[in-house]
Amino acid sequence: MMEPGPAPVEQLDAARLGLAQQDAQWPRMRWWQRYGDVQLDTLMDEALANHPSMSAAQARLAQANAAVGSARAPLLPRVDAGYQLTREHLSQNYVYPAPLGGSVASDNRLALDFSYELDFWGKNRSLLQAAVSRQQAAQADAQAARNVLAAAVVRSYLNLQNAFAQREVLERILRQRADVLQITKDRYAAGLDTQVEVRQAESSLASGKVELTQNQASIDQLRNQVAALAGAGPQRGQSLTPVELTAPGGMIPASVPLDLLGRRPDVAAARWRAEAAGHAIDSAKARFYPNINLAAFVGFQAMGTGNLLESGSRMAGIGPAITLPIFHGGELNANLAGRRADADLAVSDYNQTVLDAVQQVADTLSGLRLLDQEKAEQRQAREAIDAAYELAVDRYKAGMGSYLSVLIAQTGVLAQARLDTDLRIRAYQFDAGLATALGGGYVSGDANLSSH
Helix, strand or coil: CCCCCCCCCCCCCHHHHCCECCCCCCCCCCHHHHHCCHHHHHHHHHHHHHCHHHHHHHHHHHHHHHHHHHHHHHHCCEEEEEEEEEEEECCCCCCCCCCCCCCEEEEEEEEEEEEEEECCCCHHHHHHHHHHHHHHHHHHHHHHHHHHHHHHHHHHHHHHHHHHHHHHHHHHHHHHHHHHHHHHHHHHHCCCCCHHHHHHHHHHHHHHHHHHHHHHHHHHHHHHHHHHHCCCCHHHHHCCCCCCCCCCCCCCCCCCECCHHHHCHHHHHHHHHHHHHHHHHHHHHHCCCCEEEEEEEEEEEEECCCCCCCHHHEEEEEEEEEECCCCCCCHHHHHHHHHHHHHHHHHHHHHHHHHHHHHHHHHHHHHHHHHHHHHHHHHHHHHHHHHHHHHHHHHHHCCCCCHHHHHHHHHHHHHHHHHHHHHHHHHHHHHHHHHHHCCCCCCCCCCCCCCC
16 A cells, blocks of 8 residues: 655745846856967867766766666567477376377477556656656756866866966066165165175065975966866976966846756756656556556467477467556555655755855855956055055165065065956956856757867
């Protein structure tokens, strides 16, 4: 007897999350091309073609496609051709009359066997629908894997470009510090400074060189990281050079758009898995009802080989087989309870995926909205520290200031120059993050991983 289950977990209501119906500029499949960087475009093509995650996604999709074929098979008639030959000694004390009884004979059977399950209760149809839903989930998962890889390539590539820009900053700072060291030596020669100031200036220059060396180590590591994401060895990363990227731009949604739930492949995959789990419940329920199979056969059967194909050896038969489950030790109810639990888990995973997607978009939008204000404040800070440094150096050169003022200004110049570079790259990181958060150009049902 089928036992009633607990109330199922409900899917999140998008309206309750504050998602709004609004126009949004959805990214294209190859959204990174708007940066105008041929080097990045080439890397992305290599990554999408060569990275193991893409071949793994294709393999999982092939598994799902095969599962659909397996689930469809029980809905169709089954036909087998078979031949059986048995050499046996026939008993004299059984049904065989003389001279067969007590002799050795060959029992031959050549036939076509037909079977067909009449799926009255939809058990097999539900299993097929579940397999198709899992196939759709695998297609969406493949697109999600593509988005994850594309985001990782762009993020690492931008970090590398930031490291290149930081190297330029450090080289410029080193030239400034070398100039200050020369001024300090001239002041020492003129008796205006002591060896203390000279050593401080030398230390400042040396520490800058250490930072430059550390920067080079970061560049090498990021080169290797980008090369690995492109599915290549370290030598691929050595060919990467600094570039000037086209400034990102586009319409920023006022809030998280409602259509996001259909544009995110991870959300679509979770929704398809929840739907598959629902179909599995229907199939588990159908197992409580009678199972009706229709079996038939046609062919030849004979005792002995020489007369197997004679007309008198023909045989045929047809008949139904009905099975009604009565006592299975709780197996059917346990199976149904398991499928219900699977469905609750799938819906919970879907709800969590939706929450994560909405949060990711909301966080990115918040960062983008505050970026212009941060740029303006950073520009003021950079201009102020540059002016302070120039004034400190001029006063020091003229003998009216101390080296301590120059040293403090030097530290501020380096910090602000680095922040300035980080902020420029952060604009690209936010832009790439928004493109990924909005689905990366995914359109439901599109399983072409390399689509342009």
